[in-house]
Amino acid sequence: MTQPESAAAGGDWPLFEVFIRSRSGLEHKHVGSLHAADARMAIEHARDVYTRRQEGVSLWVIRSADIIASDPEEADALFEPARDKVYRHPTFYAIPEEVKNL
């Protein structure tokens, strides 16, 4: 696809991440991102792009640049040490017969 002028208009706008709380959910979940010129427009775009099918009852948007992310280069150091610690999963308990829904 070629990049028409329209790409330039949106391209100037900062990127926002969108979070939606669904009707039945308690927490806001990340659903995607969009471009917007300001916070108000970001909420409107989030509403128009991500809640057209009754996906939610509450919206959060945050500038993507404001998110502090872990460094993929450090993934080994951050996450590998948990790999061999299976005892952290509560899978070593004998479940009594009477307990049905655990």
Place this chain on the structure above:
Amino acid sequence: MNAAVTPPRRHPAGLTAALFRYVLRLGDTSLVLGQRLGEWVGHAPALEEDLGLANLALDLIGQARLFLTYAGELEGRGRDEDALAYGRDAPQFANLALAEQPNGDFGSTIVRQVLLDAWQLEIYEGLASSTDTRLAAIAAKALKETRYHYRFSSGWLVRLGDGTDESHRRAQQGLESLWRFTGELFAADEVEAEISAAGIAPRLESQGQRWSARIDEVLDEATLARPAHQPYAWHGKRGVHTEHLGHLLTEMQHVSRSYPGARW
């Protein structure tokens, strides 16, 4: 069903005729404006705006369906929403002339939208407590949509008007060229006079003052200058349209007229 039991007439015959024309005006204005906004699909300045404008268009066409269905019932000649939308020519359309004006640039589209969103806000707020329960229900639903439309359009008007020199110039230009069609918005003729006399809707003139105040407020925030009052020459709601409506209908009615009665 017992044929002897007929539903009670809700309005006297004369009033029903006026109400038909009144409801047709509301429905046609929503339909034509929705069709205009639909023309932006695939052409909006950004993907997000594309979806935003399409959402407004779909809300408006949804309103049109409810109004036109009701209008068809009031008319009592067996015309449904589709027959009214696709089977009439321009002189039978009763939309406000402002709604049919071409999109122009994005600035003009936003100006047209602000002017009409603010108009619909007044009209629907007034109708939400109407003695005609059918109209009240449609208006209550449409009002929620329109509050969002105005939030969207007024936000853009301020952004454009109070933005760059270029965006300010274009927004002001759109305002200058569309302002002459605003005279029609709150000028009541015998139809609206009868409807308000029957207590179905508030008097149009009193709503016009609130519209005017709302527009002044948003123009002020957008640093745009309100054009001088211009006597209006177009009577869209009486079927006297600008040449633009015919072109719009040609496109909108093309499939229906080429393949009458087609189903899929």
